[in-house]
Amino acid sequence: MPEISVRGLEIPESPIRKLAPLAVAAKGRGIKVYHLNIGQPDLPTPQVGLDALKNINRTVLEYSPSQGYQSYREKLISYYKKYNIDVKADDIIVTAGGSEAVFFALMACLNPGDEIIIPEPGYANYKAFALLAGATIRTITTTIEEGFALPKVEKFEELINEHTKGILICNPNNPTGYLYSRSEMEQIRDLVKKYDLYLFSDEVYREYIYTDAPYTSACHLEGIENNVVLIDSVSKRYSECGVRIGALITKNEELRATVLKFCQARLSPPLLGQIVAEASLDAPEAYFRSVYDEYVERRKCLIDGLNSIPGVYSPMPMGAFYTVARLPVDDCEKFCRWCLNEFSYEGETVMMAPASGFYTTPGAGYNQVRIAYVLKKEDLERALTILRKALEEYPGRVDEK
Amino acid sequence: MPEISVRGLEIPESPIRKLAPLAVAAKGRGIKVYHLNIGQPDLPTPQVGLDALKNINRTVLEYSPSQGYQSYREKLISYYKKYNIDVKADDIIVTAGGSEAVFFALMACLNPGDEIIIPEPGYANYKAFALLAGATIRTITTTIEEGFALPKVEKFEELINEHTKGILICNPNNPTGYLYSRSEMEQIRDLVKKYDLYLFSDEVYREYIYTDAPYTSACHLEGIENNVVLIDSVSKRYSECGVRIGALITKNEELRATVLKFCQARLSPPLLGQIVAEASLDAPEAYFRSVYDEYVERRKCLIDGLNSIPGVYSPMPMGAFYTVARLPVDDCEKFCRWCLNEFSYEGETVMMAPASGFYTTPGAGYNQVRIAYVLKKEDLERALTILRKALEEYPGRVDEK
Known part of the structure; x- marks a missing residue:
């Protein structure tokens, strides 16, 4: 065998x-x-999403474009605008869940032997995807005693060396529920800029913030537009984990062109999920x-x-x-x-x-x-x-x- | 940047x-x-598949099991039986299209530096997935002048060395439409057995065979049960490329356990696609x-x-x-x-x-x-x-x- x-x-x-x-x-x-x-x-799941399924009048359930439907990507623009995130349809690549977005991002950015800094505890599957990319995870430990707050920026800096290629955060955090403060996000921004790193930011829980503290997206940080890769998903937002629709969003054109090649290799994201996700954008307040x-x-x-x-x-x-x-x-x-x-x-x-x-x-x-x-x-x-x-x-x- | x-x-x-x-x-x-x-x-797409969409009465479009729904995998048993392919539900892992099945198979079996033999011309995305796995493709050239028939087994054998880990075929073939004869398949079987290689066999076009020659599945070959990985997809069979449902099928338990870990990392295959694919199995003759x-x-x-x-x-x-x-x-x-x-x-x-x-x-x-x-x-x-x-x-x- x-x-x-x-x-x-x-x-x-x-x-x-x-x-x-x-x-x-x-x-x-x-x-x-x-x-x-x-x-x-x-x-x-929002009723408008479920209704969209019933109203499908296609006779052929065909491939969609590798980067996802144009209509869906255009409609996402106003969704992000509500969060003060300024994107164009072309910045958005539709993926099979947030999982595929993480996977494509790491495969497109990391070489075997590269290092990526991920705070722990962190979403377990990041490890799996980093391993598939051949990259090594360097860990910033956060502790239950300190409510899983990020350690001082110096702790990050200690880990950075010539192999360091990026930082991956999840905000609000799975599994800890921690929300990074504006000041923490700016510290990360400064590091990303100083060392020219990628910042992978998984923000699939932005709808679920229970404090008065503002949500700071990686896309709000100035001066690192070409370094930021936003990971997103409709799974939790609309309670539709099964439709497998996510997104990889970046202003970095070269990176998008690379990710699009991965997208072409797997042909297209799920058609039916895109129909549900697009309709769900109309869910009422x-x-x-x-x-x-x-x-x-x-x-x-x-x-x-x-x-x-x-x-x-x-x-x-x-x-x-x-x-x-x-x-x-x-x-x-x-x-x-x-x-x-x-x-x-x-x-x-x-x-x-x-x-x-x-x-x-x-x-x-x-x-x-x-x-x-x-x-x-x-x-x-x-x-x-x-x-x-x-x-x-x-x-x-x-x-x- | x-x-x-x-x-x-x-x-x-x-x-x-x-x-x-x-x-x-x-x-x-x-x-x-x-x-x-x-x-x-x-x-x-078969009407039974389209109807199944309209009849979805779920209020939550939730994750499905990482290996796919049990009911779907069980129903597939009789589909394969028609082709004299003997599988159990546990042998089947449902994937996001045949693409994901190829990708998981190569990632689970090939190390960076390993070699895989693929006849050319061959489905273009095999190259992409082999590259993601870090493997090197060794090519068996088939020519338009010879109707893209496989070259003699000696040609394969010349390419085999200590790095060779598998052979990948597509039968009936995309892009050439070539159908491997029983005798060609048995030659491949002998090589696979002799050198203990994986045989990845993409058979997503088995419905479309226009000669009187019999279809020989890799699963029909005796003595290499633990070496064979069948790649499948409902995309072409039911004209439902957009639902993104495929399958990786193998009797090799250790390999299945490994692939299941990849499946867990991406959480689950598309829920809606599985519902359509399962219903499509009832499409009339x-x-x-x-x-x-x-x-x-x-x-x-x-x-x-x-x-x-x-x-x-x-x-x-x-x-x-x-x-x-x-x-x-x-x-x-x-x-x-x-x-x-x-x-x-x-x-x-x-x-x-x-x-x-x-x-x-x-x-x-x-x-x-x-x-x-x-x-x-x-x-x-x-x-x-x-x-x-x-x-x-x-x-x-x-x-x-």
Whole structure:
């Protein structure tokens, strides 16, 4: 049997999805599983998006242009304008989810051996895509004790050397919910400018910011227009993760021409998803308000609930719909597996994502989990009760002294 | 401005799509363009597939499993059984088009520096994906004079060395329409077995075989079950290229586990496309018969028409819906550009794909084009008239002595 490639062996399993077979098995035993592991909102897709599907009158579901439909890219201009982001249709390349945008960005910008700085904990799949590009991740550690704030700019600068090619941030952050301040963003801008780096900025959660602090997009930063690559997706904005529509946006023409070649190789982004995404841009303000209000309530419910469980701590996330919480256990991966394999409370259990998969530093985050608050309040409350019971029963419980 | 990656600079533009901006410009000048460049059939998607879209009653368009829906994968079993291909649902991983299947296969199997043998002319995007994997393509040349038949097995063997990791074939072939005989397939099998290579077999055109010769799938070959990776797609089968649904199929468990990690990194294949593809499996026999009969007619119309133009030669393709034709010109890339930029006949012109992009050997195929017969007969006839006129007028005409 021929060998698997080295990258194939090294690419990590998704910490969000790798326990899925255990959840399937638990369900097979008749146990109800509350999914706190994955950012799959239960909130509805906008009706205008669903209606657009019903109204498709094509007889051929044909390829779309490699860079995405012109009509969709033009309509996105006014969406971004609302956030004070000034783009032209030509700046936008439509991708198969934000995932493909990250992947194309890293493949187009990074050579094997290049280094990219990514704060940790960070979205787990960045690691996978950096590995596919052959690049090395250098980590800026943020800590739960400091609410996952960015460390001082000097810490970044210590990591920069002749191999450093870019910085990747996620803002608001998945998994921590942290929102970068204007001043933090300007520090990053200064570094990017000084060392002529790429700044990859994943901003797919901009709709979900719960503080009064302003949202500073990488596209708001002056003087680094050709360095910035914005990663975007409609998945979370419209609760339509399944349509697989994202975008890579940059003012850098040479980079766009390169990315377009990758786009041509995979032919085109999903046609049906583009139709839904384009229609969803017409979702009424009331849709966003109700979704937003719902997340505000859920956030309070989850964070208050977590912090009321003995030994559990979660900072208050400022954005997105995740939190990273510390649990009083020996090892959260073991604990998460145990919850699915061995535990149930009144026929129910919880599935969470072990946070270690979001860290690059070995051993970091071993006693943390990422929890998504994408379930309705009653379910979150029930899940919190189950988590409390699980922590009481778990044989590997470790209380801090 | 930071630099583009080397792979980004090296990845070729798609020969099928790179002239698209010229076509857009021609259309902007009011010229009608007949698209012979791209395998986008004008035939309808099965009604059952279109109906499934209208009947979607979900309120949330959510992620699907990373490997694709269980129900779809199970339903595929009987589809493959019709072709005497014996697979289980677990052997099938659903991908975003056949493109993603090729990409994941090469990334999972090939290390930088590994070599893969691909007959030329071959589907252009294989080159792009091999380059992304860092692998080197070694070419087996097939010629228009020999109807693009595979050369003797010794020719393959000459290329095999310690870096050789696999062979990639497309059967029936894009762009040549060639169908590998049972004996050719068995020769490949013997090589794969002898040197323990991967055999990547792209068989997305199996519905379109126009000779009495039997279709031999790589999955029919005995003794190399763990070496075979079948690449598939619903794009051409159901004229639904836009839904972006393909599959990677292998009995090799270790390889599947690796590919699943890539699948997790991109989260999931398109949800809506899977719904359409699953429903399309119920398309009635009459659908396939009428589509098949249509291609038989178009093939005859195109190939007879081409060979009646002075100086033009096309072999008779045995399958798929392309042919590679030789034109009496100095350089087909120049000629194709000229057709879009400078020529029109009664306000119309043709777009073709220069075949050089399907060859790896520099200079090869310079006087050949790939033509897809995916337009209706009247349009094909009209396109042939235009091509004849274009060849009469083209200043770079070169007639063989």
